[in-house]
Amino acid sequence: MTRILGALRTSSTPAIVLFAVTFALTAVVNPRFLSPVGQTNFFGSYLPLVLVAMAMAVIMVTGGIDLSLGAVMTLVNVVFITLVGHGVPVVLAVAAGVLAALAVGAVNGLLVSAGRIPPLLATLGTMFVVNGICLTVMPVSGGSAPTEMVAGYASGIAYIPVALIAVVAAIAAWVVFSRTKLSLRMYAVGGDATAAYASGLAVPRVTWLSYVIGAGIASVAAMALTANVATGGPDIAGTYTMSAIAAAVIGGVALSGGTGSPVGAVFGALFLGLISNLVLSLGISSYFVSAVTGAVVLAGIVLTSLVRRDSALLSWRRTAAPQSPSAQEGAPA
Amino acid sequence: MNATADASGLRIRGLRKAYGAVLALRELDLDVERGSIHGLLGGNGSGKSTLAKIISGAVVPDAGVITLDGVAVTASRPADALANGIVITYQELSLLPSLSVRDNLVLGRIPGGVFRSRAETIALTDDALAAVGLGELDGETLVAELPQNVRYMLEFAKAILWRPRVLIVDEITSALYRDNVATVSETLRRLRDQGTAIIFIGHRMGEILDLCDRVSVLRNGRITAGFDAATTTEEELLTEMIGRPLAEARAASAVDVVADGPRVLRLRDFPTPAQPGTIDLDVHAGRVVGIAGLQGQGQRELLRALFGLHGSAHFELDGEDVTVRSPHSAVRRGIAYVSGDRGPEGTFAIRSLGENLTVTSDLVLRRRIARPKAVLESLGVRFARVGQPISSLSGGNQQKIVLGRWLATSPRLLLADDATKGVDVAARRELHRLLVDLAAEGAAVVFASSDEEELVEVVGTDPGSVIHVVYRGAVVRTLRGDEISVERVIEASLPVTSGRTPQ
Numbered sequence: 105m106t107r108i109l110g111a112l113r114t115s116s117t118p119a120i121v122l123f124a125v126t127f128a129l130t131a132v133v134n135p136r137f138l139s140p141v142g143q144t145n146f147f148g149s150y151l152p153l154v155l156v157a158m159a160m161a162v163i164m165v166t167g168g169i170d171l172s173l174g175a176v177m178t179l180v181n182v183v184f185i186t187l188v189g190h191g192v193p194v195v196l197a198v199a200a201g202v203l204a205a206l207a208v209g210a211v212n213g214l215l216v217s218a219g220r221i222p223p224l225l226a227t228l229g230t231m232f233v234v235n236g237i238c239l240t241v242m243p244v245s246g247g248s249a250p251t252e253m254v255a256g257y258a259s260g261i262a263y264i265p266v267a268l269i270a271v272v273a274a275i276a277a278w279v280v281f282s283r284t285k286l287s288l289r290m291y292a293v294g295g296d297a298t299a300a301y302a303s304g305l306a307v308p309r310v311t312w313l314s315y316v317i318g319a320g321i322a323s324v325a326a327m328a329l330t331a332n333v334a335t336g337g338p339d340i341a342g343t344y345t346m347s348a349i350a351a352a353v354i355g356g357v358a359l360s361g362g363t364g365s366p367v368g369a370v371f372g373a374l375f376l377g378l379i380s381n382l383v384l385s386l387g388i389s390s391y392f393v394s395a396v397t398g399a400v401v402l403a404g405i406v407l408t409s410l411v412r413r414d415s416a417l418l419s420w421r422r423t424a425a426p427q428s429p430s431a432q433e434g435a436p437a
Numbered sequence: 438m439n440a441t442a443d444a445s446g447l448r449i450r451g452l453r454k455a456y457g458a459v460l461a462l463r464e465l466d467l468d469v470e471r472g473s474i475h476g477l478l479g480g481n482g483s484g485k486s487t488l489a490k491i492i493s494g495a496v497v498p499d500a501g502v503i504t505l506d507g508v509a510v511t512a513s514r515p516a517d518a519l520a521n522g523i524v525i526t527y528q529e530l531s532l533l534p535s536l537s538v539r540d541n542l543v544l545g546r547i548p549g550g551v552f553r554s555r556a557e558t559i560a561l562t563d564d565a566l567a568a569v570g571l572g573e574l575d576g577e578t579l580v581a582e583l584p585q586n587v588r589y590m591l592e593f594a595k596a597i598l599w600r601p602r603v604l605i606v607d608e609i610t611s612a613l614y615r616d617n618v619a620t621v622s623e624t625l626r627r628l629r630d631q632g633t634a635i636i637f638i639g640h641r642m643g644e645i646l647d648l649c650d651r652v653s654v655l656r657n658g659r660i661t662a663g664f665d666a667a668t669t670t671e672e673e674l675l676t677e678m679i680g681r682p683l684a685e686a687r688a689a690s691a692v693d694v695v696a697d698g699p700r701v702l703r704l705r706d707f708p709t710p711a712q713p714g715t716i717d718l719d720v721h722a723g724r725v726v727g728i729a730g731l732q733g734q735g736q737r738e739l740l741r742a743l744f745g746l747h748g749s750a751h752f753e754l755d756g757e758d759v760t761v762r763s764p765h766s767a768v769r770r771g772i773a774y775v776s777g778d779r780g781p782e783g784t785f786a787i788r789s790l791g792e793n794l795t796v797t798s799d800l801v802l803r804r805r806i807a808r809p810k811a812v813l814e815s816l817g818v819r820f821a822r823v824g825q826p827i828s829s830l831s832g833g834n835q836q837k838i839v840l841g842r843w844l845a846t847s848p849r850l851l852l853a854d855d856a857t858k859g860v861d862v863a864a865r866r867e868l869h870r871l872l873v874d875l876a877a878e879g880a881a882v883v884f885a886s887s888d889e890e891e892l893v894e895v896v897g898t899d900p901g902s903v904i905h906v907v908y909r910g911a912v913v914r915t916l917r918g919d920e921i922s923v924e925r926v927i928e929a930s931l932p933v934t935s936g937r938t939p940q
Contacts, residue, residue: 285547288536292544295533302495302531303595304519304545362535 115356116368122354122404123371126378134385140263147267148258148332150377152177154271154370155325156344157351158278159318161369164352166314167294167361168216168223173322173348175234176205177341180326182238185247185336194250202323208234209319213312231345238338245337249330257331270328271370278366290314295362351376354404375404445506446470447492447603447634452501454487454658457859461487462658465501469603474625474635476645476666479655480678480927481732481887485638488655489607492636493525494518505602505634519545522602526592534581538562541580542595565594568627570620590617593624601633608639622648640731641932642671654678675931679924698722701850701881702743703753709735710747712910720850720881725872727896727904728885729926735910736885740852743767743883744774755849768801773843773851775836777858783839784827791823793838798845806845816841817867833864840871851875853884857891869895889926896921906930 136142156173163170180201187197208230215226259266281287292300293310301307329341353359354375355368379400383393452465462484469475479485490496492503494512503511505521512518518525532541539562548557562576569590580588596604606625608614614621625648629635639645645652645666652664654677662677702720709716712735720726728736742750745761752759754770761767764774776782785793791809798804806812810823816837820830827835836856843851853872857865872895876882886892896902898921906914906929914929916922 283552285549285551285553288540288544288547288553291536292533292540295535299531299533300544302515302527304516306516362533 114368115364116371117356118407119355119368119371119375122407123375123378126375126382130378130382130385133382137381137385140260140265143268144258144260144265146377146381147265147271150374151267151270152325152329152332152341153344153347153351153377154373155274155328156322156341156348157355157369157373158274158366159321159325160345160348161352161355161357161364161366162290162321163223163314163318164349164357164359164361165294165364165366166290166311167297168311168314169227169349169359170212170315170318171224171227171345172208172212172231172234173318174342174345175231175238176208176319176322177326177329177344178238178337178339179208179234179241180205180323181330181340182242182336182338184327184330185249186241188250189247194253198327201326202320205319205323205326206316209316209322210312212319213315216315217308217311235339235342242336242338245335245340247336249334249336253331254334257328267328271374275367275370282365286310286313291362293361347376348373350401350405354401372404376401379404446473447636448502448504449492450502450504452488452491452503453499454484454491454496455499460658462491462498462501465655465659467653467660469634469636471506471602471634472629472632473650474629474637474648476649476652477636477638477655478640478642478645478652478674478678480930481889483655483678484658485655486607487658489525489605489636489638492518492603493523493605495525516545519599522600523605524596524599524601524603525605525607526596527607530588530592532580532588532591532595535579537577537579538566538574538583538591539576541591542566542576542598544595545599561598562594565597568597569594569624586617589614590620593621597624597628601628603634603636604628605636606638608637614639618644642674646671646674656680675928678931679927698724698879698881699755701755702883705753707739707742707750707752709907709910710738710742711735712738714907714909714911716907716910716912718905718912720883722849722879722881723876724901724903725876725882725884725896727892727902728883728907729889729892729904729930730887730907731930732887734907734930736887736907737854738910739907740774740854740883740885743850743852744772746774765801768797768846771847771849773846773848775840775843775851775853775856777836777855779832779835779839779859784835786828787826789824790818790820790827790830790838793827793835794842794845797842802846804846812841812845813838816844816871831861831864833860833868836860836868837864837871840868844871844875848875848880851880851882853882853886855886856884857886857888865891889923889930892926893921893923898922908932 131138134142137146156177159173160170183204184197184201187200188194212227212230215221215230216223219226257266261269289300289305289310292303292305293307297307325344326341330336333340351372352364352369353372355364355370355372357364357369379397380393383396384390388396447469449465449467452462453460454462465484465488477485477488487496491498494515494517497513498511502509505523510518510521510523512521512523533544539558542562542565543558548554548561559576566572566574566576571587571590571594574587580591583591625635625637637645637649646669649666652666652669652674653660654662654674656678664674698721700719701722702718704716704718707716707718714735716739728739730736738747741747743752743761745763745767750761759770761770761772767774780786785796790813794809794812795806798806813820813823818830818834818837820834827838840856851872857868860868872882872884884892884895892904896904898919900918902918902921904916904921904926905912906916906926908930916925916929
């Protein structure tokens with residue numbers, strides 16, 4: 105029994121609970137929320153955030169952060185819409201967008217790993233550069249995504265929205281990925297880069313890969329966004345960066361790295377979506393929605409931090425008294 | 438120590454490493470045979486840690502060759518050394534608390550292809566855990582949940598997983614080792630019998646003689662002698678470490694029998710943070726009291742605790758019971774703390790000399806320093822403008838300003854924690870003069886240093902001079918007046934026999 109309880113007490117648990125409670129609340133307040141249309145709308149609108157939050161979580165787990173992810177999503181969007189507008193086949197347009205994202209991720213990774221530039225500054229810099237590129241590619245919003253893509257995204261299989269299936273697939277993909285060697289190495293590097301280095305890990309390579317993988321996931325998020333909004337724009341995804349960080353933190357991913365799971369970030373993102381939904385269906389003035397959403401998100405972050413308090417205290421003790429071997433004397437060997 | 442034609446084992450020739458002007462290793466030669474445990478003994482700053490770091494790839498030597506079974510194995514990063522089967526167990530553990538025991542053990546060489554092989558991981562780690570007597574431990578436990586002494590044994594399990602050809606056990610300050618002596622000894626002997634060349638760096642001579650086959654002594658960055666452990670005595674080793682014959686030991690108490698100036702600091706059963714021992718200590722006005730000991734025996738923690746850096750501390754200051762809750766409250770009670778770690782704990786690198794000098798008196802005590810330029814000059818700082826950033830000065834001049842900052846607060850008690858670390862000789866002298874002058878003006882100074890010669894020089898050998906020697910967080914010996922000498926300080930620092938340790 106204690107074993108089962110122990111398994112439930114993962115870093116993702118608070119976010120899953122928050123999600124479940126808010127989901128039930130939304131269903132009560134807004135009866136149409138549970139309808140196929142309501143569900144399709146909800147998951148369709150928030151799949152991009154779910155994915156980019158996972159991308160952010162992968163990078164944060166490895167000990168970094170990426171402020172350019174929103175800009176990367178925009179880049180994929182404008183490249184794709186522009187190419188499709190010029191009659192390029194959809195498959196090639198997608199490939200071009202993904203490659204552009206991977207290139208930005210590779211540059212971020214190089215700046216942080218080989219260049220030893222703090223992730224916050226390196227990715228802030230690339231964010232501005234990528235924003236500039238987006239404006240050059242597509243100065244004003246416009247263009248349209250292929251209709252089959254838009255229709256497919258909004259459809260469902262046996263009443264289950266495609267976007268919901270995508271969320272489940274994303275979680276499954278992470279579960280598979282978490283069995284790779286690379287995943288363990290990422291957690292090790294994010295937990296303590298020095299100890300990882302002393303253990304023989306190629307720390308710079310792992311760090312670099314985390315940015316490339318993060319950008320790759322962000323490009324999928326961008327395709328979901330494009331299918332949902334059906335158009336392109338030079339600042340279509342700028343706000344996603346901060347939301348992704350918030351979702352990851354609510355999901356139990358520590359800013360300090362090494363703990364938490366992208367699965368938690370998925371539920372953190374869905375929680376953010378539900379809150380916006382709930383506030384809107386409560387009929388609160390749309391001008392005030394942002395403030396209310398922000399306050400609830402803040403409460404969510406505080407709550408999940410409090411739940412993690414015991415493990416946080418543990419790590420605090422460790423840093424406060426690095427040479428405390430004898431304090432443990434008499435403990436069972 | 439002749440170079441032999443025999444290619445088997447670890448051969449180190451002409452190893453040299455300098456840190457700035459300081460030579461940590463000079464032309465060091467060492468042979469360690471496969472299937473033997475080789476003890477390394479040496480005092481503070483003898484070069485043991487540098488040697489261990491070079492062999493294990495954490496530090497790159499300036500010159501020298503390392504071969505293992507005739508093949509060059511000089512490594513430029515830990516991963517290379519590990520690939521050659523050269524493994525070090527770190528006493529400042531290399532484990533990741535947020536990962537499970539199994540994940541930690543296999544971290545450097547995770548079994549499997551793209552995906553991890555769970556079956557292989559379990560098989561490997563079960564063997565390694567059993568080998569260090571942790572067969573009962575659940576491999577899925579997070580390391581964060583384990584006590585320190587279990588974590589310490591995990592370091593050995595992790596080392597065994599690499600099938601080490603060379604294993605370096607660095608024990609310098611390890612209180613952990615004592616809790617696990619039997620298991621560690623058994624594990625090391627088994628590895629030796631399997632043909633591993635083991636280098637055991639330690640301090641407790643009795644245990645080293647017991648465990649090791651050969652013992653080498655390091656002094657001033659060189660191996661000065663090698664001994665056959667079976668036929669050597671602790672006395673011989675100690676004499677070799679100090680470089681001179683032993684002085685006779687005398688029992689003494691840290692509590693002053695003769696009082697001089699008024700007593701400023703009085704500690705009774707004061708718990709040393711992160712150490713088992715407690716401290717009894719008196720410091721009188723007008724005195725510089727020395728604190729000696731091997732690195733990591735709690736000297737630093739004691740000083741930091743008195744300055745409120747380890748939470749609330751209760752002690753007697755100027756005859757009053759005081760509680761120091763934080764550095765802020767320590768400063769307001771007239772306590773000053775100068776750390777040798779200038780970068781993180783002393784200077785505000787991009788700020789001016791003037792700002793660095795006046796920060797504490799201006800911002801904490803709201804007492805303006807009228808003429809910072811004159812103060813800087815009186816400190817002997819060589820500078821161009823009061824407004825230049827402190828990072829433009831040499832380490833010695835920076836440290837003079839850090840000390841000057843505290844002198845400006847007119848402290849009752851100044852705690853100097855290896856305050857002259859990494860400072861050139863001339864600046865060191867001037868820092869000493871400033872400390873002695875402060876004492877002469879009626880303050881009490883506690884001067885901790887890992888450099889025995891410096892301690893003796895600063896504290897002196899006058900009738901009232903005192904050096905307390907700390908081991909495992911307790912004063913184990915107090916040297917007074919003409920008993921004070923570099924040799925006696927070193928000798929008192931070393932735990933020669935088990936009878937010396939407190940408890």
